Structure formats: structure tokens, C-alpha cells
Amino acid sequence: MRRPQWILALLLVMVIAATFAWLGRWQLGSAIRMDISDLADTETVTSLTELAKPGGGLNELAAGSVVEIDGTLVPGDFNVVEQRQNGGVEGSWVVGRFATEDPASNISAAIGWAPTASDAEQAIELLNAQVDPSQVFALEGRMMPAEAPARPGSDADPNTMTSMVPAHLINTWSELTEPVYAGYMVLHPDADIAPLLDAAGLDAIDSVPPSEPEQVNWLNLFYAVEWVVFGGFAVFFWFRLTRDAWEKEHELKALAEKAAADAE
Incomplete structure (x- = not known):
């Protein structure tokens, strides 16, 4: 049925x-990663300054990667993060603040693990007494994104921390003027840090590599199929409207011809 309105509707x-086909193709391109080697290589030690910038977000390449940077440990800025698993046993982390010079910034670090919160508090007392604020440590550890804030239980101290949130730790630090990295480091017990752990009676924290990234993002793939279905539905919708109009027109024409024949 060639009618101007239906031709315009077809266009x-x-x-x-x-448009739906283009969106589906774009979504499909986002769903399939052709090269995941850069994302999968998290165990090669890389300078933190190459992967992240102070004050900026933590991208996919940096999250979970083993990094290195030099920094000085700031006394008095230690905290305890409870309910942390280490080797399948629940305990507490001693976390602290390292100041870096190149660039001038600060980074949160999970230094070591203690069996209980009280053991972690005792370790902090030892660290505050022994740390030389001018000593530069060659730090190595796994860079991790900030965790979601967690509210303490109703019967717990409201100041208890059970998640690693650098933005919250900043509020407890003193004399902060330089920017802070968005994530935090889980320190490895290398030559510089090992004596510190021994002196404080802390165990090294498990540094677990992230799972290998998937080559196919199934959610994006589902969205790509969805766009194709929408495009097909648009064509089908036009076809049904046109066919209904054609059938109605021919039905009226047949009725008119029948009425004319009956009148004769």
C-alpha cells in the first residue's frame, strides 16, 4: 500500500x-575484550605513579596490581580495622599513613595483621614509639580500591572500623596538606617492612591476586541483543500498522462494492 504517510513512517x-543497530554494535564492542593481557598482568611490580595519580580515581589497571613507591611512615596516624580474614582466621589490620615525596602525597596502607583488636592496639603503641618519621621505606604491595563503608553493630563502639575506607581514615590523620591516593596498599613483607612487622609483633597480610578478568561481559552482551530486538520490533510495529490499514481499506472497499451490487 503506497501511501505518503506510510512511506514516511517506513523511513x-x-x-x-x-540507531538501535548502531547501539547494539557499540554495546557488543564493549562486551567483548579482544586483549586482556594488560588487565591480567597484576603481578609485575610497577611504579604506583605510572598507574594512579594522587587525588584521582583508581582505574581498572591499577586495582589489584602490585606496585612500588617510596614513603615515610607517619607516627600517630595508625588505626585498627577489625573483622579482617588472614589465612582463614579473623583478626584485625593495623593500617597507617605513608607520606611520599615524588609526587608529594599520602597513601593509606594495610601494614600487618594481628589476631585481636587489642593486639593490634598494642602493635600501634610499639610502632608509634619506634618509627623514625624521617626513614624512607621502599614500599611494595598490592594496590586495592577503597571498600564500601560499613556501619558497626549496635553493640559495638561507633568508632569501630571494619572496612578500609581511605576517605574515612583521612579524618583521623594529622596535618594533612597534600593529596591522597584513592585506594590503599596491602604491604608485602619485603626487606624494608619485615623488621617493622617483627618489632610490632604483626603478621604479613595475605596478598591475594585478583581473578582473571572475563573476556566477555555478559551484561553488555545482553544489552546488545536487547537493542537488536528493539530494532526488529520497530520494523514489525510498522508492518502491523500498515497491514491493518491495508486490510481495513480493502474491507471497506469490499463492503462498498457489495452494497453497490445489492442496490442494483
Whole structure:
């Protein structure tokens, strides 16, 4: 049925279907990663300054990667983070603040693990007494993104921390003027840090490599199929409207011819 309005409607449907097809192709491109080698290589030690910037977010390449940077440990800025698993046993982390010079910034670090919160508090007392604020440590550890804030239980101290949130730790630090990295480091017990752990009676924290990234993002793939379905539905919708109009027109024409024949 060649009617101007239906031809214009067909052109509009073709534009809509083409748009949906383009969106589906774009979503499909986002769903399939052709090269995941850069994301999968998290164990090669890389300078933190190459992967992240102070004050900025932590991208996918930096999260979970083993990094290195030089820094000085700031006395008095230690905290305890409870309910932390280490080797399948629950305990507490001693976390602290390292100041870096190149660039001038600060980074949160999970230094060591203690069996109980009281043991962690005792370790902090020892660290505050022994740490030389001018000593530069060559730090190595796994860079991790900030965790979601967790509210303490109703019967717990409201100041108890059970998640590693650098933005919260900043509020407990003293004399902060330089920017802070968004994530935090889980320190490895290398030559510089090992004596510190021994002196404080802390165990090294498990540094677990992240799971290998998937090559196919199934959610994006589902969205790609969805766009194709939408495009097909637009064409089908036009076809049904046109066919209904054609059938109605021919039905009226047949009724008119029948009425004319009956009148004769």
C-alpha cells in the first residue's frame, strides 16, 4: 500500500532501526575484550605513579596490581580495622599513613595483621614509639580500591572500623596538606617492612591476586541483543500498522462494492 504517510513512517522506522543497530554494535564492542593481557598482568611490580595519580580515581589497571613507591611512615596516624580474614582466621589490620615525596602525597596502607583488636592496639603503641618519621621505606604491595563503608553493630563502639575506607581514615590523620591516593596498599613483607612487622609483633597480610578478568561481559552482551530486538520490533510495529490499514481499506472497499451490487 503506497501511501505518503506510510512511506514516511517506513523511513522513520528505518532510522530508528539503524540507531538501535548502531547501539547494539557499540554495546557488543564493549562486551567483548579482544586483549586482556594488560588487565591480567597484576603481578609485575610497577611504579604506583605510572598507574594512579594522587587525588584521582583508581582505574581498572591499577586495582589489584602490585606496585612500588617510596614513603615515610607517619607516627600517630595508625588505626585498627577489625573483622579482617588472614589465612582463614579473623583478626584485625593495623593500617597507617605513608607520606611520599615524588609526587608529594599520602597513601593509606594495610601494614600487618594481628589476631585481636587489642593486639593490634598494642602493635600501634610499639610502632608509634619506634618509627623514625624521617626513614624512607621502599614500599611494595598490592594496590586495592577503597571498600564500601560499613556501619558497626549496635553493640559495638561507633568508632569501630571494619572496612578500609581511605576517605574515612583521612579524618583521623594529622596535618594533612597534600593529596591522597584513592585506594590503599596491602604491604608485602619485603626487606624494608619485615623488621617493622617483627618489632610490632604483626603478621604479613595475605596478598591475594585478583581473578582473571572475563573476556566477555555478559551484561553488555545482553544489552546488545536487547537493542537488536528493539530494532526488529520497530520494523514489525510498522508492518502491523500498515497491514491493518491495508486490510481495513480493502474491507471497506469490499463492503462498498457489495452494497453497490445489492442496490442494483
